[in-house]
């Protein structure tokens with residue numbers, strides 16, 4: 001199943017690439033890729049390049065335990081949205097639909113990343129297999145963590161909600177709520193019960209499940225930290241016959257994001273990476289599943305790479321003396337075989353195209369972009385330990401490029 005990530009023009013290409021690369025590093029039936037296709041305001045008139053359309057986000061400090069208050073705030077958000085040039089859900093989904101018709105297989109998901117504020121101030125939403133995720137303001141809720149993680153979470157969560165056939169219409173819900181509102185709710189639990197009866201798969205009181213509604217946006221941190229799917233929602237995934245491999249893939253994504261949100265101080269990270277006086281690099285472990293880990297004293301740090309990057313990195317680990325870019329063409333068969341091993345479902349034709357781009361001698365761009373993604377991932381993983389250099393791809397232009405790590409430190413667990 002293909003998932004295409006696209007963006008409105010104001011979103012930085014790096015954001016799109018980073019989210020797509022992160023999601024593509026997990027094995028499973030969902031195949032993530034991105035396109036930097038530009039959509040213009042002639043086609044989509046709401047794309048007026050003006051920051052009034054993604055206003056500075058200010059969420060007042062609320063009593064988060066007061067559900068009634070949160071629901072009132074949602075109503076106010078809806079009214080306030082009319083002060084701006086409102087961008088409707090339909091506007092955003094129309095871009096997804098346009099892209100889908102031109103470029104996608106019918107059952108693909110199309111995910112639009114955008115900074116445009118929408119009519120309900122939602123962080124994300126879906127309609128059938130079209131999804132949008134707002135990529136702005138994440139630093140307000142998830143300080144110190146790279147925004148690509150919560151954005152990737154929203155992508156995976158919306159795919160699940162869509163596959164679970166969760167039917168939710170904000171306007172209908174608001175009407176329902178306004179009727180209930182006249183009754184006086186003394187206890188949050190009572191109101192929660194009524195709302196849960198209305199739709200058991202939307203949790204207005206956050207419980208650390210992917211389907212927490214997060215009317216109060218800061219609540220999103222809870223589900224990012226738990227990475228959980230509650231028993232009610234899990235039962236629904238079985239009821240809807242969601243492919244168990246897909247569920248497993250989503251859970252791996254949630255777990256990886258969760259670990260980014262567990263509070264590790266910079267000091268703890270450095271401690272776990274400390275090698276003692278010798279400053280020797282740590283072993284590099286390659287699992288049978290082609291997962292790559294750096295084994296520190298206290299933890300296994302996974303080097304998460306998209307399949308093409310992973311293939312290239314594993315290839316370079318086999319080449320102790322490195323390889324010149326212009327010699328890559330000689331290894332075409334070896335590279336193709338390795339790629340198909342990592343991505344067994346991939347059609348030969350498509351695999352060959354990716355490899356062709358890499359080994360083509362016309363330009364180094366494909367090589368340089370793989371190298372830069374791989375090196376950035378490793379640099380981030382090892383932070384400022386001074387050890388990254390042992391694992392990154394280094395070399396001089398025109399000379400051989402390679403990975404320095406001593407080969408006796410590479411352990412293949414096949």
Ligand SMILES: [Zn+2]
Nearest residue numbers: 209211230233
């Ligand atoms: Zn749930």
